[in-house]
Amino acid sequence: MKHVAIIGGGVIGLSAALECARRGHRVSVIERAPTQRGASLGNAGMIVPSHFTPLAAPGMIALGAKWMWNPESPFYIKPRWSWDLLAWAARFWKASTRERVDRAAPLLRDLHLASREAYARLAEEEDFGLVKRGLLMLCKTARALEQEAQMAAHARALGVPARVLDAKEAAALDPNVTMDIAGAVYFEQDCHCDPARYVATLEQRLRAAGAELIYDAEVTGWHRDEARLAAVHTTRGEIAADEFLLAGGAWSPALVAELGLRLPMQAGKGYSVTVPQPVEQPQLCSIFTEARVAATPIGNTLRFGGTMEIAGMDKRINPRRVAGILRAIPEYFPRFRPEHFEGLQPWCGLRPCSPDGLPYLGRTRAAPNLVVATGHAMMGLSLAPVTGQLVGQIIDHETPRIDLKLLDVDRFA
Structure with missing residues (x-):
């Protein structure tokens, strides 16, 4: 049995903590802001084998250049001087090639499918709102539908079922909502759940397993014993452990800078509004393809979320970003009107975005007993269970069941 200290109590950290506890290890989870948890609580809750294309993909640079001057667009970079941002953007541009996307697609497919399987197993024992009915990519225009049809063909080539539907077929698949669309692509293996209930389920199971949940604790530094890490310093005291897991989301790079570990990362702020x-x-x-807005039924509520705002670690809500989401909703769901969103409190969270759109997962040269699991961008909830399983294998020095070469923690060192 080892003592594993996990920095970060979001969906990635908690999923890894539960796997380590299942393997018989003593677990301590350190979380700075349990009521916020980065991007874990208010996201769209989607589990998406359909999302096998990383954020850094051909065409994203052109789209970003087109959108970045519009503060209500799906993608926005706040103008500022930052060497880290410039270096990240250069790496993003370098990674946005068809060759890199083709190499990443089978890996992301395998990770998402393994996570979906783990979610399904957990749902047999716990109710966290898992719904296995699929996802619709809704297209307003024939051009967007044609582009999504090409993506559907790519999905089928990878073994991910995908069907192209006209407007009537899409309406028949989900008759409870009125749609104004040209057509849709249906991914039957995609699922959704309530992310807050998933987090609560993990916490409950961890407490039952005797794990220590150390909340409202900031990491302030590290104590080394030669090459190895001996303890992590926090505002709640020093915590010694045998193994350490960094799952701190967008805050991760700052937490390990003193160790000499470089994790190029930008915080991608996302927003959501939940209609009760x-x-x-x-x-x-569903996802509104052109608007890049997600719509997720969560219990009796309906959550709309989207945008990628690169604005540093600023957690303030930008009303223009929220307005862009709300403006898009009636274009696809015409029964919704602006007054339906009056008085609702928007949520925002910071997603950890690596330059190539792939997570950091594995051990690092910075310290032999430090494991890193961060950088999942918009795929954190979808990839949480499989990430936890892989962390457990890495902690126990087993060969991971999925090849993680593309996720090498030191690939930008």
Whole structure:
């Protein structure tokens, strides 16, 4: 049995903690802000084998250049001088090639499918709102539908089922909501859940397993014993351990800078608004393709989320970003009107975005007993269970069941 100290109590850290506890290890989870947890609590809750394309992909640079001057667009970079941002953008541009995307796609497919399987197993024992009805990529225009149809063909080539639907077929698949679209692509293996209930389920299981949850604790430094890490310093005291896991989301790079570990990362701020009594309640989750807005039924509520705002570690809510999400909703769901969103409190969270759109997962040369699991960008919830399983294998010095070469923690060192 080892003592594993986990820095970060979001979906990645808690999923890894539960796997380590299942393997018989003593676990301590250190979380700085349990009521916020980075991007874990208010996200769209989607589990998406359909998302096998990393954020850094051909065409994203052109889209970013087109959108970045519009503060209500799906992607926005706040103008500022930052060497880290410039270096990240250069790496992003270098990674946005068809060759790199083709190499990453089978890996992301395997990770998402393994996570989906783990979610399904957990749902047999716990109710965290898992719904296995698929996802619709809703397209307003014929051009967008044609582009999504090409993506569907790519998905099928990878073994991910995908069907192209016209407007009537999409309406028949989810008759509870009125749609104004040209057509859709249906990914039947995609799922959704309530992310807050998933976090609560993990916490409950960890407490039952005797894990220590150390909340409202900031990491302030490290104590080395020669090459190895002996302890982590926090505002709640020093915590000694045998193994350490960094799962601190967008805060991760700052937490390990003193160790000489470079983790190029930008915080991608996302927003969501949850409607408590929607005028219509779809049964499937969906993505408004052109607007890059997600719609997820969570219990009796309906959550709309989206945007990628690169603005540093600023957690303030930008009303223009929220307005862009709300403006897009009636274009796809015409029964919704602006008054349906009055008085609702928006949520925002910081997603950890690596330059190549792939997570950092594995051990690092910075310290032999430090494991890193961060940088999942918009795929954190979807990849949480499989990330936890792989962390457990890494902690126990087993060969991971999935090849993690593309996720090498030191690949930008």
